[in-house]
Amino acid sequence: MRFALLSAAALLAFATATPAQAAATSYAPLPPHNPYAGPDGTATMHGDTGSSDATPLPGPGAGALTSHRTALASACPTVLVGGDGLPVALCTAIFGLTPTVHLLDPATGDPLAELPIAKGSLLGGVYAYLDNQDRLVAVDGDRNLLRIAHRRTASGGWELYVDSSLSLAGAVPDGDSVVGVSPDWQGRVWFATGGGLVGTADDRTGTVRTLALPAGERIANSISTAPAGTAVATTYAGYLLTADADGTPRIAWRQPYDRGPGRKPGQLSWGTGSTPTFFGPATGTDYLTIVDNAAPTENLLVYRAATGEQVCKVPVLRAGGSGSENSPIGVGNSVFVASTYGYPYPKLPADAGPSVPSSGSFAGGLSRVDVRADGSGCDLKWDNTVRSAAVPRFSTADGLIHTVLRRPLIPGTDTTSILDPYYYAEIDPETGGVVRTKFLGAGFVFDTLQMVGSIAPGGVVLQGTTTGVLRITAAR
Structure with a gap:
């Protein structure tokens, strides 16, 4: 998932709720915990370092819901929660496009502290993760690998500060920028750049090692790590990489895909829109999946993570718009893909x-594909036109898919406008049906712009928007 920024006028509106009850379903396992990352479900934009987009934490639960908007004058694609329960958001200011880290009050969502970092490209500074000390790990626009911590001040307030910094400028060329970071099981930080460079950085020793992928291949999405290696999707192919003892990246396997005739409307690059997703019924990382960019109908591609052998190629998002800029959900044998085709990114x-x-x-669209129990192939289970405006998140605790819907101002159409209403939604993964919604607001300030929502402890959904963070909870 990536994001863009919007600066325009908007309106506020009243809230309504249409709660429904959904039966919980068991899906397991999640990818194994990475010892160098924060809590599973809230340590990365996609929940864990395997990018499952699933979480062991439950959503708000049954009953009435309430929502609160924290206005930060920034688009907030990354909202994470550490082991101390404090939310940390990496946002980009609407005016000046400066990446800024915000520390939020876990009880209210109100800002406690902020720290601007050096500005880079539009997609640089979007992806980050929390390490096992609750520090935000990101690469700034000056190509410094930062670990940003938070602490109490002498006056009793909070402050954010750079706890460590390692320059990657000797490895990342001028004009290039880091678009993805994730830790491996040895404590190194893997990174990928828009120009097609992958590398490892060990800020304990200062060692940085890189590998240039084939000329012309760009990287426009984040990366994922599992015990078997690091998954990267370029604008031409999917990869699994491993590292030598000194950290030098090596290609374990490469699988090209159909990138189509060009970038589709509602995408930000020509190629897959997927951050690669590890999933599987045995270890949680048996398989690796992305979508291609075939036209007119794209395909879900599933590979065996260990070998790169293709398990299946299944057409998806057939009922609505067949194009996606989002990371799939992967849990157990199931994969869920959301359409972003035609989404009106303002930049x-x-x-x-x-x-x-x-x-x-x-038009919207959501598909479920299941890998057969014997691994012989995959089957499309359902396909609909749910108009998800965020990267959906699956909760293994409540058995629901959580997202935000963008509904048309004129019912029954597939038009979009800056006055569109937005609804928090829960979806039954067995049927694809929407079982409950909660009106959040209308207009650009509530636009979730295909950004990810995180489920925090206590049944709190934290959802980034173009102008801040929404906090959705059970009504007290």
């Missing part, structure tokens, strides 16, 4: 290029 990366076709409407 694109400088190298995005024209879309093919030149425009498209946001």
Whole structure:
């Protein structure tokens, strides 16, 4: 998932709720805990270092819901929660586009402290994770690998500060920027750049090692790590990489995919929109999945993580718009893919290029694909036109998919406008049906812009928007 920024006028509106009851379902296991990352479900943008987009934490539960918007004048694609329960958000200011780290009050969502960091590209500084000391790990626009911690001040308040910094400028060329970071099981930080460079950085020793992927291949999404290695999806192929003893990356396998005739409307690059997702019924990392960019209908691709052998290629998002900029959910034998085709991003990366076709409407779409128990292939279980406006998150605790819906201002159409209403939604993974919604608000300040929501302890959903963070909880 990636994001863009919007600066325009908006309106506020009243809140309503239409709660429904959904039966919990068991899905397991999640990827194994990475000892160098924070809590599972809240340590990375996609929940864990395997990017499962699943969490062991439950959502708000049955009953009435309430929501609160924390206005930060920033788009907030990354909202994480450490072992101390304090939310940490990495946002980009609307004015000036400066990446800024915000520490939030876990009880209210109100800001406690902030720390601007050096500005880079549109996608640089978007992806980050929390380490096992609750420090935010990110690469700033000056190509410094930062670990940003928080602490109490002498006056009883809070402050954010750079606890450590390692320059990657000797390894990352001028004009390139880091678009993804994730720790491996040896404590090194893997990183990937837009220009197609992958590397490891050990800030305990200062060692940095890199590998350039084939010329012309760019990386436009984040990366994922599992005990078997590091998964990277370029604009041409999916990879699993491992590292030598000194940290030098090596290609374990490479699988090219159909990148289609061009970038589709509602995508930010020409190629897959997926952060690679580890999932599986035995270890939680048996398989690796991305979507391709085939036209007119894209496919879910599933590989055996150990070998790169393709398990299946299944057409998805057939009922709505067949294009996705989002990381799939992967849990147990199931994968869920959400469409972003036609989503109206207000700003694109400088190298995005024209879309093919030149425009498209946001029809929505959500598909479920299951890998067969014997691993012989995959089957499409259901396919619908749910209009998800965020990267969906699956809770193994309540058995529901949690997301935000963007509904049209004119019911029954697939148009979009800056006045569209937004609804928190819970979806039954067995059927794809929406079982409960809660009106959040209307207008650009509530636009979730295909960003990820995190489920925090206590049944709290923290969802980034173009202008801040929404906090959705059970009504007290």
